[in-house]
Amino acid sequence: MIADSLVWATIGIIAVGTFAIRGSFIALFSLIDAVPRRVELLLGFVPAAVLAALAVPNIVVADGTLVALSEPRLIAGAIAGGTAVITDNMFTIIAVGMGVLWIVTAVA
């Protein structure tokens, strides 16, 4: 294990860097006091692109390979996705997804 002071220094560097990342564009657009129109057009796609990139690999990839069609997480994710088409209720979607995950895991 590296020395205590170096651990703290590393934590400090990560903390400052992460704060800078989090604040990057909030600070930049505050500085110029506006969000350029072209940029705003791009920003409209951030939620869709990011949410898909956040969720999908967690469902279809495990240990560096695509999961099998019988994989509980894939089945649960697909059924939860289908539920999301029918209802907006977050609790229902989560309950269905977790319920299917547990049932399929128990059966498999």
Add this chain to the structure above:
Amino acid sequence: MVNSSRTTELRQGVRDVSPIIIGIVPFGLIAGAAGVEAGLSAAQTMGLSIFVFAGASQLAAIELFGQDAGIGLIAITALIINARMMMYSASLAPHVLEFRRRLKLLVTYVLTDQAYALSIARYEQAELGDGQKAWYYLGVALTLWVVWQVTTAIGIMIGAAVPPALQLEFAVPLVFLAILGKSINTTSRQVAAVVGAVVAVLWALLEMQYDLGLLLGGTAGVLAGAVWMLRGPGEQHR
């Protein structure tokens, strides 16, 4: 009246984040337990949660501390994992531009995947004033912050006690999936989602050393969506 609607948004934020909490609890416990197991002190492990407050990067840093990696490698790895939050910063910026400076600093410090995802979905769905936007965001983000600190501390003290068989962490991608369902309401946004997912999956399959899948997937998705909107069939651009 204004105050009451702000309180309403605060409560709405807390309510909306509650399913995510289910998935965050085991994650926080692991962040605590893994830190002390890797040889960090309780204070250092807690320090990561308090000062960095970004789970995936904390776990990567802990893993590397345990392997006696150099501080440059540890810091760079953690920051690359966190680079995706630049996209959140940009996406939230139009909504927080008029906030007071101190509030902007607080918003910045507690920015996470989950706080971003829930807030941007809420802002797109409802017509909210600045105060309401701020309180909704804080309802989500500060709840996450408190849960993260408490579960890290518990993980340090008693280890990760949640049975892994429950797979509670799966609640987190489910929440993202649920919010995604609401946000892909145009063809070009669907294109953005598909491209974002495919690129992120490909990166995960390649098992690259650096966890850039989210940033690359997100960027590729955004560009694809924009190109589709400007050039593609069916949707006219303004």
